[in-house]
Amino acid sequence: MAVCVAVIGKDNSPLYIGGIGNDTSTDNELSRQWLVHTALDALEERLASTNTNNSGANANAARTDLRDLYLGLLYSTDTHKIYGYVTNTRIKLVLVTSSTSPSGSNIRDAEVRTALRRLHALYADAICNPFHLPGDQITSQKFDKQVKNIMLNNV
Amino acid sequence: MRSSVSYILSHAPGESVMSHPDYSQHAQHHACLLVLVKGIGGMLKNFNKLWERIQRVNNIKVTDSTGQVRDIWVRYVRDYPVENNDWGDFQTHRRLLGLITLSKFTNQVELNEVCRVHESLKVKYSNTLYDSRAFMFGPVSNMKKPEQEPETYSYFEEERPLREGMDDIAPSEQADSLSSLDSFPQSTSSNSSYPLQEEHFTTPSNFKTHAMFYGENDPVPDLEQNVADLINSLFWVVESKRLERSKEKLEKVSLLLAPFEKKDFVGLDMESRNNKKRCMGRVTKNLADLTLQAGLVADSLSLYNSSTELLKTDWLWLAAAKEGLCTASAILLYPNLRNPTPLHRNASLQENSPNKAKQLSLFQPNSDSLRRLKLTSSPLRTSKTSSPVNPPSELTPTSSDSVETSSRQSETDNADSESLASSSDIEYQSHKSFLAPDLPSIPRQPPSQITNQFLLNGEEIAERYREAIMDYSKYKNAGVIETEACFKAARIAVEQTNSLHASSFLQNVIFINLTLSEQEKIQRFETLAELYKEIGFHRKAGFCQRLAATRQVSPNNPSPDWQKCYYLMLHSFPGYKLSLDPNYVIQHQVGWPALQIQLLQELVVAARRMGHPALATRHMTFLLQTMWPHLSRQEHRELAIQLQALSAQCEGGPVPLVLETGEALSAQCEGGPVPLVLETGEVIPPANLTHVPHCSWFNARPLPPARAPHLRQAKPAHGPFIFTPIHFGSLERNAKKDEGKMEYLWVEDDICEVQMKLTNPLPFELKVSNMRLLTSGVVFESIPETIILPPDSPTTVNLHGTPKEVGELQILGYSTHTLGVKSNCRLKNMPTPHKFPASYTIEVIPSLPTITIETIVAPSGNASVTSMENVGSTTNISLFNGESTDCSIKITNTSNVPIEHLELAIQSNMDSQLQSKVFQYSNEDIQALLPIPPNETATIAIKLYGEADFLDLGGVGVENLFPLSLNSNYPSRVGSPVPNAQTSLPTQSSNPQTSLSSGLIPNRTSGSFRSTNSHTTSWSAPISVMSPSRGRQIETQLVIRYSGGEGEMHCRQSTLQINLELLPSVSITHWDVLPAEIPSQLYLVLDVTNLTSEEMDFHYAPSKHILIESKESCRVPVPLDRCPFSTTPSKPLDEDLIESKSTNTGTSTNSLELMCSEHITNNISLRWHLMQSDITGRASVKGITLSQAMMDIVRMSPLNWEVSVNSQCIKPQEEYNCSAGECLSLGVAVWNHLSRPLHKLCLSVQFYQDYNNGVLSYKLDNRVATAGNNKVVLSTLPESAKAYHECTVVFLTPGEYKIDIQCSTTEPVLDEIPLIKETEHPSIIQPCAGEVSHIWRFIPPVAISVTD
Structure with missing residues (x-):
């Protein structure tokens, strides 16, 4: 279902972009980057608005309450749908599904949500590596493999 | 948002589909009268200015028949497709109502043509056109007739009642006849216009338009007035139409149709209730549109509302009605939408408020079209499509960031929609504050004025618009309408600063499937990008711009335009957090490198393809420089090769050549790579x-x-280092400042x-x-x-x-x-x-001179040139000890500065005294050479002398100090001088001589003798170096310091290395003194060793010389005058001697010895000559030490003897013969040569026999008889006085006798020295140290051979 998964740092720098596609040529990789990069605007906007809503919605409880990390559909193009997820440390997880493929065309929101949650867990695992410098690109092969698994299996 | 049931009611394409979307449309344009402004004929110079002036007249106020003031808004367009006119029934603001032509003519033919074009335009839009104006600019400036204006006014005065009458007349006219009605005002206006004809120009007869004539350069003062007149007339037509429509009977109205709907209703029952309702709804909607245009916004709200009720299922019209409701509400809610640029003559809704220059929404289209105008006017840009060109400031990341942040902040401010309206104004202020910070804020319209039950609030507007768009989407043929609606909705959302809404509306645009030309698609993306930019979605904007850019040059595009592509790419930089300034990019390192690289590469291609290789080179350089860390090695290589190819291209082109090589001429290198300036005024800084x-x-x-x-x-000597824990702030700061x-x-x-x-x-x-x-x-x-x-x-x-x-x-x-x-x-x-x-x-x-130095050593002639660079160059000179040579240093001034100061200094491992002996030069001579002008040469002569101590003591250490002991060993060592034998000599402690100086400071003992002797105090260190038996290496640096010109404060320093090798020549291993035959002379006996490898001719006296084989030793007697008693040393005793004296108290012998040594040294002339290599040199016995006994010999006796035998004076070396038993009278006369009396002199005469084997026999009791005292004591011998003593002697047996005549004193010696000294140094009084008695002998002893 998912064709691309991206982890983006809090300064909006790409930490990891992984995708499965017909080919792994640079062209494909680049198009994924375009997709994810363009989603950042909406993602930030969403983030800013949720924050203000939280603060405006009189209840501090609501704020301390678990903010839903899942942001939902950020935007969609003719061929892809882009979902966003933001951790509490403002690490952005972006999942791109293909609306042209039969499996991705009518994917349910809940599926995406769980996939992103699992991705979050994987990311946390990867970050736990003491040799990983926060803010650096994630080069862990294990992480890459597991992310690819999510993308494939979750269909 | 997009309806899933889209196209359900669509028809096949090919219908009259509105195919030209107007992306710049705003919601408030629903309430505007559309006027086309067209330039025809020749290009007007001041067209843009006129266009701006016309645009400012976008709002006039008209008092209607009921006395109500109407606000009429106008939208001016430069181009309008006729097809869009067909949708005029659907949305009346799409009708082109007015026409203004600005034309230029120079002759009658052109005038005719201009008139023809104007008329044809009228025909083109004849369906909707109400009125037109023609501004004609002729060649002569005074074409305007003054009486024209009042006539025009009078026309309007008459016109109004006429119009109103007409409205009354034709209330029930059918909609079908609208076209004829439309033509009516046109005809009236043409009728009433007065074609102005100058003497030379006549308008064609069919030109029936209200035309104004001006000279081309006339200021056209009444332009605004004329335009306002046009609007006025347009308003009255619209108003009449509105009234006409409002008076229609709803039951009788005909069905209004959108252009593509015509077929839909074929065969339908027009009389059905449904259809009736549909008709009514559509007419009501049409009326609402007209009402809105006629300035009755509030009225239109209710009409729109009622039409929505009527049009329940007529989705297309329902959507239009909803949109109308939204736009009307937006116009009321957001009056800023309508207040674009400063309007100087309009009175807006807020009459009392100061005119507000609201630049947000309307600013865009205005400036947009302005820019478009500029672009079209620029020769290179032929297309008329709008390409949004950002102001350069938006390219700088700071400003774009600020936009982003401010918009962010705005969204956080607007928590709910209620506060939105009130906060938005402030919001805008902050939002645009960087553009126009001093703009006064416009007060909101009081809520009381806009309370209307049908008025939608912000949230509702968005919701209704969403519904409307959904409804539109059901019709494929309404795609353009839908697209425009999306943009309009997005603009309202922008006004509401609801970015998410705006983005969702904009996102919807993508999905609308329109058959558009490439240009329109590009335009769509550009507009999207612009709106995205406004809501702060820079990445989206960048993405859209890139899409537009790729479309520009896509293979589908029949006319690829690389230039536009390039500019679009360039302007998408902020979306990728790129800046044109490479330093910024490097420092901040933001954005996604992969995308940035891609964009830059595409930009390079675009720049190259648009024929600007210099630009491509610049961008490629930028790419390499900024993205270097993100590129792989392979990419580095590829890009570098590409860059090389690009730059090679651009050097071929003439224009970039100037750019690229122009700065090469700047000598200061400050210019460097120059920024490139694009046609749009953007500056591409150098990378x-x-x-x-x-x-x-x-x-x-x-x-x-x-x-x-x-x-x-x-520099003054640095003081002692004192640690302080206190850090003075000022010092710290100074240290900081001087970094670098x-x-x-x-x-x-x-x-x-x-x-x-x-x-x-x-x-x-x-x-x-x-x-x-x-x-x-x-x-x-x-x-x-x-x-x-x-x-x-x-x-x-x-x-x-x-x-x-x-x-x-x-x-x-x-x-x-x-x-x-x-x-x-x-x-x-x-x-x-x-x-x-x-x-x-x-x-x-300031500049200092430079020199080259050339050294020439005279005898050997080995010259070595020392250039100033070559510091290490050395001159190697070998000298035998005692040899001297000349060395000349040629200094050439190689600079343009004269040498005004020159100092010579010598640094070596020698002490200064020795050094001055080895290197002899005259400072005065050097100073006399100055100044040395440029390129002149001066020569400094230096004499080198192989100064050495020739007294070889055979070793080191204290033992050497006692050559005196030779005296005692002398006989046994004759003929076998073994220098090293002296190592076996008694050591210092056992030596009586040292005990003399036992009271001295211990450290003096080692060198005291010699140091005093040689007049040098510090020989101790180099003395071992000076050992004559070994070669010595003297490393000398000749430091030449020179200066001149302005930089006198500083000087340069050249160092000349001279390695002087002193080879051993001769050494004197032992010495002794012997009395000579004459009392005034003595022999200095020297053991001279030839240390060279050659045979040596040793000259030791004026006429005496000896050949010494290599490594052989010879003993030579050097005749010498005795040291005169009162002679002063040739060199005055200098200060250090005195000092040494003062420490050397008691060693009275020293000064005496010194004097003797001095005497010997000065009077002896030892020269040697190496036979083979023809080298001559000198030797000296400087530093010779003498024992007490030796000194007595050396010194001239203080007493002068005159010995006579039988009144015959005895001459030295003369033997006196007598026979045994003969009585000899021996007379001894003694003169005191001292300048003071001697006391207790004991004059004794002793006879002895010399066995010539070293044994002297004094026991001559039975051989000699003497009469008279052989020993007399002279209590006092005054100075210069003479004492005479006589005795008689009889030799009893024959033999060889000798008479030892001597004078001794027990006390006097100690007095002697003060005596001598007193002449020069009366202050020095040396106390007695228990000196032994002094004996002066008559030398040689008188020899008497007694015969039988």
Whole structure:
């Protein structure tokens, strides 16, 4: 279902972009980057608005309450749908599904949500590596493999 | 949002589909009258100005028949497709109501043509056109007739009742006849217009338009007035139509149709209830549109509302009604939408408020079209499509960031929609504050004025618009309408600062499937990008711009336009967090490198394809420089090769050549790569390649030692280091400030050097040419350098230059020319991790002379040229001890500065005394040579002398101090001089001589004798070096300090190394003194050893010489005058001697000995001559030490003897003969030569026999008889007095007798020295130290041979 998964740092720098596609040529990789990069605007906007809503919605409880990390559909193009997820440390997880493929065309929101949650867990695992410098690109092969698994299996 | 049931009611394409979307449409345009402004005929110079002026007249106020003031808004367009006119029934604001032509003619033919075009335009839009104006600009300036204006007014005065009457007349006219009605005002206006005809120009008869004539350069003062008139007339037509429509009977109205609907209703029952309702709804909607246009916004709200009720299922019209409701609400809620640029003559809704220059929404289309105008007017841009060109400020990241942040903040401010309206104004203020910070804020419309039950609030507007768009989407043929609605909704959302809504509306645009031309698609993306930018979605905007750019050059595009593509790409930079300034990008490192690289590569291609290789080169350089860390090695290589190819291209072109090489002419290198200025005024700053080659080390070098300036006055000696824990702040600060300040100095007009280490990171050989230094401060002439760097190996490069002024020089970096690109690599912009100071600061002092030195050593003739660079050059000279030679130093002034100061100093491992003996030169002579003008030569003569101590003591240590002991050993050692034998001599402690000085300071003992003797105090260290038996190496540096010109404060220093090798020549191993035959003379007996490897001719007396074989030793007697008693030493006793005396108290012998030694040294002349190599030299016995006994011999006796036998004076060496028993009278006369009396002199005469084997027999009792005292004591012998003593002697037996006549004293010696000294140094009184008695003998002893 998912064709691309991206982890983006809090300064909006790409930490990891992984995708499965017909080919792994640079062209494909680049198009994924375009997709994810363009989603950042909406993602930030969403983030800013949720924050203000939280603060405006009189209840501090609501704020301390678990903010839903899942942001939902950020935007969609003719061929892809882009979902966003933001951790509490403002690490952005972006999942791109293909609306042209039969499996991705009518994917349910809940599926995406769980996939992103699992991705979050994987990311946390990867970050736990003491040799990983926060803010650096994630080069862990294990992480890459597991992310690819999510993308494939979750269909 | 998109309806899933889209196209359900669509028809096949090919219908009259509105196919030209107007992307610049705003919601408020629903309430505007559409007027086309067209320039026809020749191009008007001031067309843009006129267009602006016309645009300002976008709002007039008209008082209607009921006395109500109507606000009429106008929208001016430059172009309008006729097809869109067909939708005029659907949405009345799409009707083109007015026409203004601005035309230029120069002759009658042109005038006719202009009139024809105007009329044809009228025909083109005849369906909707109500009125038109023609502004004609002729060649003559005074074409305007003054009486025209009042006539026009009078026309309007008459016109109004006429119109109103007409409205009354034709209330029930059918909609079908609208076209004829439309033509009516036109005809009236043409009727009433007065075609102005100058003498020379006549308008064609069919030209029936209200035309105004001006000269081309006339100010056209009444332009606004005329335009307002047109609007006025348009309003009345619209108003009449509105009234007409409102008076229609709803039951009888005909069905209004959208253009594509015509077929739909064929065969339908028009009389059905449903259809009736549909008709009514549509008419009501049409009426609402007209009401809105006629300035009755509030009325239109209710009409729209009622029409929505009527049009329950007629989705297309329902959507239009909803949209109308939204737009009307928006117009009321957001009056800012309608207040674009400052309007000077309109009275808006807020009459009392100051005119507000609201630049947000309307500013865009206005400026947009303005820009479009500019673009079209620029010769290169032929297309009329709008391409949003950002103001350059938006390209700078700071401003774009601020926009983003401010919009962010705004969204956080607007928590709910209620506060939105009130906050939005402030919001805008902050939002646009960077554009026009001083704009007054417009007060909101009071809520009371806009309370209307049908008024939608912000949230509702968005919701209704969403519904409307959904409804539109059901009709494929309404795609354009839907697209426009999306944009309009998005603009309202922008006004509401609801970015998410705006983005969702904009997102919807993508999905609308329209068959558009490429240009329109591009335009769509551009508009999207613009709106995205407004809501702060820069990435989206960038994405859209890139899409538009790729469309521009896509293969589908029949007319690819690389230039537009390029500009679009360029303007999408902020979306990717890119800046045109490479330093910014490097410093901040934001954005996604992969995308940035892609964008830059595409930009390079676009720039190249649009025929601007210089630009492509610049961008490629930028790409290499900024993205270097993100590129792989392979990419580095590829891009570098591409860059090379690009730059090669651009050097071929003439224009970039100027750009690229223009700065090469600037000597100062400050110019460097110049920024490129695009046609749009944007500046592409230069990108400097600091990675190719990579600099890992950069340092300014001091001048080489030979040229380094020194302070002429030596710095005051540094005081003792005192630690203090107190840090004075000022000192700290000074230290900080001087970072990068070099300690050394550079000299004006002198070549200076900067060393750097470069690495070529590319896998091929890199040629870097024209490398220079970048400096500021004083004028600096940098010498270009060209190097070829092999891949991946650090290369050290030296850059040279010459400062041309005095002052502070800052070295800021270096410039390179590689891969065809010039770069100014400034240290402060150097890539990490190498941290260089921002600049190196070096003090430049005035120019100083330079010299070359040539050394010529006279005899051997070996000359060595020492250039000033070559510091290490040395002159090697070998000298035998005692040899002397001349050395001349030729100093050539190689600079343009005269040498005015010259100092010569010698530094060596010798002490200064010895040094002055070895190197003899005259300072006065040197000073006399000055000044040395440029390119002149001066010669300094230096005499070198192989100074040595020839007294070889055979070894080292204290034992050597006692050659005196030779005296005792003398007989046994005759003929076998073994120098080393003396090592067996008694040591100091057992020596009585040392006990003499036992009271001395211990450390004096080792060198006391010699040091006093030689007049030098510090021989102790070099003395071992001076040992004559070994060769000595003297390393000498001849330091020449010179200066001149303005830089007198400083001087240069040249060092000349002279290695002097002193070879042993002769040594004197032993010596003794013997009395000579004459009392006034003595023999100094020397054991001379030839230490050379050659045969030596040794001259020791004026006529005496001896040949000494190599390594052989000879004993030579040197005749010598005795030391005169009162002679002063040839050299006055100098100070250090006195000092040594003072410490040397009691050793009275020393000064005496010194005097004797001095005497000997001065009067002896030893010369040697090496037979083979014909070298001559001298030797001296300087420093000879004498024992007490020796001194008595050396010194002339203080007593003068006159010995007579039988009144016959005895001559020295004369033997006296007598027979045994003969009575001899021996007379001894003694003169005191001292200047003071002698006391207790004991004169004794003794007879002895010398057995000539060393045994003297004094026991002559039975052989000699004497009469008279043989021993008398003279109590006093006054000075210059003579004492005479006589005795008689009879030799009883024959034999050889000798008479020892001597005078002794027990006390006098101690008095002697003061006696001598007193003549010169009366102050020195040496106390007695218990000296033994002194004996003076008559030498030689009188020999008497007695015969029978």
